[in-house]
Amino acid sequence: MSISTHAGGEDFVHQDTKSVSINNQSSDGNSQYVVCAGENGDPKVPKPNMSQPDFLRVNVSLLEDLMNLAGELVLSRNQLMQTISSGAIHQIEVAGQRIDLVTSEIQETIMLTRMQPVGNIFNKFPRVVRDLARNLGKEIDLRLEGNDVELDKTIIEGLGDPLTHLVRNSADHGIEMPDVRAATGKPAMGTIVLKAYHEAGQVIIEIVDDGGGLDTEKIVATALGRGLVSPDQVKSMSDKEKTNLIFLPGLSTAEQVTDVSKRGGGMDVVKSNLDQLGGQVDIKTERGKGTTIRIKLPLTLAIIPSLLVSVGQERYAIPQVNVDELLRIPVDQITERVELVGDAEVLLLRGELIPLLYFSHMLGLDATSCEASHMVREILCGDKSLEEIQKDGCASADVNLVVVSAGQFRYGLVVDQLHDSVEIVVKPLGRHFKDCQGYAGATIMGDGHVALILDVVGLGRLGGLSLNIAREKPQVPKEAEATSSQENLSLFVFHNTPQEYCAVPLDLVARVELIDSGEIEEVGGRRVIKYRGGTLPVFSLDQATNVNLLDISGELIVIVFLMAGHEIGLLAKSPVDAIEAQVAMDGFTLKQPGISGSAVIGDNTILIVDIYELIQTVQPEWFAVRGSIEIAGDAGEVGVPHLLLVEDSDFFRNQVKKFIEDDGYTVDVAEDGLVAWNMLDSDPDMYDLVVTDIAMPNMDGFELSKCIRQDKRFTFMPIIALTSLVGDEDVARGKAVGIDDYQIKLDKERLLHSIYEWLKRYAS
Amino acid sequence: MKQQAKEKTGALQLSCFYVGSALCGIDINLIQEMNRQMEMTKVPQAPPYVLGIMNLRGRIVTIIDLGRKLGLAPSKTTESSRIIIVNSRDENIGLLVDHITDVVTSKWEYVEPNPSNINAVKGRYFQGALASSKDLIALLDIGEVLHDDW
Numbered sequence: 001m002s003i004s005t006h007a008g009g010e011d012f013v014h015q016d017t018k019s020v021s022i023n024n025q026s027s028d029g030n031s032q033y034v035v036c037a038g039e040n041g042d043p044k045v046p047k048p049n050m051s052q053p054d055f056l057r058v059n060v061s062l063l064e065d066l067m068n069l070a071g072e073l074v075l076s077r078n079q080l081m082q083t084i085s086s087g088a089i090h091q092i093e094v095a096g097q098r099i100d101l102v103t104s105e106i107q108e109t110i111m112l113t114r115m116q117p118v119g120n121i122f123n124k125f126p127r128v129v130r131d132l133a134r135n136l137g138k139e140i141d142l143r144l145e146g147n148d149v150e151l152d153k154t155i156i157e158g159l160g161d162p163l164t165h166l167v168r169n170s171a172d173h174g175i176e177m178p179d180v181r182a183a184t185g186k187p188a189m190g191t192i193v194l195k196a197y198h199e200a201g202q203v204i205i206e207i208v209d210d211g212g213g214l215d216t217e218k219i220v221a222t223a224l225g226r227g228l229v230s231p232d233q234v235k236s237m238s239d240k241e242k243t244n245l246i247f248l249p250g251l252s253t254a255e256q257v258t259d260v261s262k263r264g265g266g267m268d269v270v271k272s273n274l275d276q277l278g279g280q281v282d283i284k285t286e287r288g289k290g291t292t293i294r295i296k297l298p299l300t301l302a303i304i305p306s307l308l309v310s311v312g313q314e315r316y317a318i319p320q321v322n323v324d325e326l327l328r329i330p331v332d333q334i335t336e337r338v339e340l341v342g343d344a345e346v347l348l349l350r351g352e353l354i355p356l357l358y359f360s361h362m363l364g365l366d367a368t369s370c371e372a373s374h375m376v377r378e379i380l381c382g383d384k385s386l387e388e389i390q391k392d393g394c395a396s397a398d399v400n401l402v403v404v405s406a407g408q409f410r411y412g413l414v415v416d417q418l419h420d421s422v423e424i425v426v427k428p429l430g431r432h433f434k435d436c437q438g439y440a441g442a443t444i445m446g447d448g449h450v451a452l453i454l455d456v457v458g459l460g461r462l463g464g465l466s467l468n469i470a471r472e473k474p475q476v477p478k479e480a481e482a483t484s485s486q487e488n489l490s491l492f493v494f495h496n497t498p499q500e501y502c503a504v505p506l507d508l509v510a511r512v513e514l515i516d517s518g519e520i521e522e523v524g525g526r527r528v529i530k531y532r533g534g535t536l537p538v539f540s541l542d543q544a545t546n547v548n549l550l551d552i553s554g555e556l557i558v559i560v561f562l563m564a565g566h567e568i569g570l571l572a573k574s575p576v577d578a579i580e581a582q583v584a585m586d587g588f589t590l591k592q593p594g595i596s597g598s599a600v601i602g603d604n605t606i607l608i609v610d611i612y613e614l615i616q617t618v619q620p621e622w623f624a625v626r627g628s629i630e631i632a633g634d635a636g637e638v639g640v641p642h643l644l645l646v647e648d649s650d651f652f653r654n655q656v657k658k659f660i661e662d663d664g665y666t667v668d669v670a671e672d673g674l675v676a677w678n679m680l681d682s683d684p685d686m687y688d689l690v691v692t693d694i695a696m697p698n699m700d701g702f703e704l705s706k707c708i709r710q711d712k713r714f715t716f717m718p719i720i721a722l723t724s725l726v727g728d729e730d731v732a733r734g735k736a737v738g739i740d741d742y743q744i745k746l747d748k749e750r751l752l753h754s755i756y757e758w759l760k761r762y763a764s
Numbered sequence: 765m766k767q768q769a770k771e772k773t774g775a776l777q778l779s780c781f782y783v784g785s786a787l788c789g790i791d792i793n794l795i796q797e798m799n800r801q802m803e804m805t806k807v808p809q810a811p812p813y814v815l816g817i818m819n820l821r822g823r824i825v826t827i828i829d830l831g832r833k834l835g836l837a838p839s840k841t842t843e844s845s846r847i848i849i850v851n852s853r854d855e856n857i858g859l860l861v862d863h864i865t866d867v868v869t870s871k872w873e874y875v876e877p878n879p880s881n882i883n884a885v886k887g888r889y890f891q892g893a894l895a896s897s898k899d900l901i902a903l904l905d906i907g908e909v910l911h912d913d914w
Contacts, residue, residue: 314805363808429807429817430826430855436809442817442824450805450819 058113069106076102116156118196119147125167132171139178139188140171145195158277162270166207174211174291203297210290216242243283247271308419311359315451317424322404322456329399347412350580356412357463409460437462490580494572496541497548501606506578513558538569544617545594563615612748641759642666646676646692659748673699677707684713691720702737709738718758772872781861784836789901796849827858852910868896
């Protein structure tokens with residue numbers, strides 16, 4: 001490597017003598033490179049004594065890679081400087097690309113050097129637990145899993161204390177004395193499992209014990225006794241929320257540990273430690289059976305995806321993990337969406353009350369900019385009418401806000417503008433900012449400017465949010481849950497024309513984009529937009545169904561769906577909204593091709609769009625391939641295959657049933673696992689395949705599958721599970737009980753294909 | 765601190781600059797570099813003497829208005845303004861000064877203790893004074909100036 005570097009350097013020297021000195025210094029082999037770096041760093045600057053020497057074990061092969069890459073970088077730099085002096089634009093571009101490539105490779109490799117196996121901290125626990133067990137007179141078996149899962153060095157370091165705390169808790173309070181265990185029919189030896197694994201780009205660490213579980217009633221009693229929650233709040237709490245009370249600060253000071261007698265010693269500290277690492281904790285507990293503590297951690301802290309917002313002239317980054325959703329409220333809707341409670345502004349979001357904080361006020365920025373953000377209060381108080389604001393030139397300015405959450409806090413942060421999501425490198429702020437609460441660090445943007453990274457918790461505190469306000473939050477979903485015995489649907493509502501409200505199920509929407517009508521191109525008789533380097537076909541409702549013509553001008557919304565492996569966009573007009581509503585679907589009055597029916601939500605009649613039919617009309621060729629497969633499937637079977645569909649939601653049951661039937665199968669439906677099992681049991685030869693939902697009342701999909709598999713009559717019957725989200729854990733669990741395949745609930749094409757494949761296998 | 769200044773002996777090179785009308789100097793060995801990059805990001809809620817943060821070749825550098833920190837008038841950014849980057853406790857910090865003069869070579873022995881009529885609070889920031897050919901140079905104690913507790 002160093003030879004080639006040198007050669008490149010020499011070449012350069014001959015051509016441009018002016019740069020010799022610069023060039024020689026760093027391209028003359030690797031050893032010199034290192035020396036240079038040292039010289040740059042510290043000659044005039046006496047290093048203060050390092051309080052603790054930091055060492056890191058790094059794989060030699062990684063270092064070799066880095067050396068190679070560094071050489072490569074020097075080479076590219078030479079190339080670049082050479083081409084700059086010769087002025088060949090094309091070659092400069094080539095060199096730029098090469099530097100781009102090398103830089104990102106160096107970045108990745110450097111990040112790898114920071115990765116350390118969790119085994120480094122796990123391995124100290126056998127001793128901790130053994131000592132504890134001996135002192136307490138208990139028998140405890142500690143099992144470690146996933147020692148080689150790697151995490152960033154800083155996370156590993158920060159994880160030591162909270163993990164020790166949790167493991168000690170499990171051993172001390174979780175596992176019972178051997179005689180108690182024997183009395184309850186458990187083996188005398190208690191088990192604690194400490195495991196780490198990857199899930200969805202994050203690392204999960206679980207501490208599972210088979211001890212006595214948490215005494216939620218005692219936790220609640222203590223929290224009540226200390227006035228941390230009100231009796232009313234407790235009434236509406238689920239068990240899970242009660243368990244989570246353990247994380248409240250104030251529930252756990254030294255004397256309370258004896259008070260509660262169960263876990264609770266410093267759990268708030270554990271939580272805040274983990275919060276700092278960007279981790280989330282979750283407790284599952286069952287009385288007498290044991291406790292599972294689940295910690296979700298990001299792989300690395302050094303590079304985090306963030307949302308950029310701007311306030312005044314400056315840009316700020318909000319870590320994406322804290323961002324729940326983005327909202328843009330048009331000026332004329334402010335009075336409907338925002339309420340004044342006392343002198344606090346509160347946003348109404350799908351029945352939930354969310355406190356609003358003004359970024360600019362909190363940080364004492366001048367409110368000179370003419371953004372509607374500053375006008376909200378004036379409008380609400382009636383100081384200024386809408387017309388006046390519009391006269392001031394703010395007619396187009398909407399209120400942009402980011403709903404953020406962290407720990408106990410959840411609030412809406414009002415900013416001037418919302419920008420893109422980017423990956424940023426976190427850099428620490430200097431010591432002069434140690435009293436500033438609102439920042440988690442700074443980062444350098446692509447253009448060289450510096451942007452501050454916001455600390456959502458710090459800002460919440462700065463904004464004077466009390467924990468009490470924040471904690472009212474969990475009750476609201478609870479109410480919604482209570483009434484959900486009726487059909488409860490998440491719908492994405494949009495406009496076709498200003499008078500026509502339309503909606504699609506929210507689960508189907510992949511994402512939503514805002515475009516300008518000028519971006520739409522007509523190519524080959526189709527409308528497309530350029531999008532992330534590719535083209536995205538778009539269509540409007542009026543192309544496929546009998547509605548008013550969409551006015552294609554100004555700003556348009558593109559609702560992107562993922563169908564049969566392709567993306568397609570539906571053009572619509574703002575405003576859009578995501579609502580959760582109990583819907584009584586009317587499948588007759590307004591039924592037509594592409595519209596599955598209508599529903600009345602609020603004061604408006606909303607057309608429920610049947611996206612499959614629409615796309616089938618607009619892009620028939622996407623579906624052609626499977627059509628022939630289906631015929632083959634029918635030919636292979638004796639008679640029409642008979643399917644059993646198990647699904648508790650009326651809406652989905654009808655949708656899925658309809659498209660399976662359309663594909664030429666006979667379908668019977670059952671609303672839960674128990675009904676389905678009775679149907680199967682009474683007529684074992686009737687059905688060829690079962691399609692089942694997972695989450696259902698009475699008997700869920702896993703239970704049902706287990707029953708089917710355990711019955712000899714149905715050993716070979718294919719079972720396809722439908723879920724709205726597929727997690728690795730679910731798949732594994734499903735496989736264990738005998739589910740053959742997993743499909744996302746409304747991906748029609750995949751599901752039909754899967755049905756076909758499994759029927760074919762079943763027949764043979 | 766004053767004692768320390770007295771105890772030091774040997775050659776001394778001072779990099780001199782004006783903060784308002786005051787001529788100050790910093791031991792040249794403490795200075796990493798000087799530049800005139802004035803693009804910086806304001807940090808709301810920061811102490812008043814902090815002007816903002818700046819990107820110095822991938823490092824975040826805190827920029828301090830030396831005039832304000834020393835209790836003089838706030839500096840104005842002009843053509844001749846410069847930022848002196850010093851390294852203090854493992855962190856780069858930039859000091860905004862009004863203009864830079866020259867490097868004065870002298871000896872530590874010639875450094876006089878602070879005049880006794882200098883204000884006690886401000887006095888903390890100075891190690892002493894050095895009489896040069898034309899003016900009196902106030903020797904800044906960077907450690908004290910950049911101390912964040914005040």
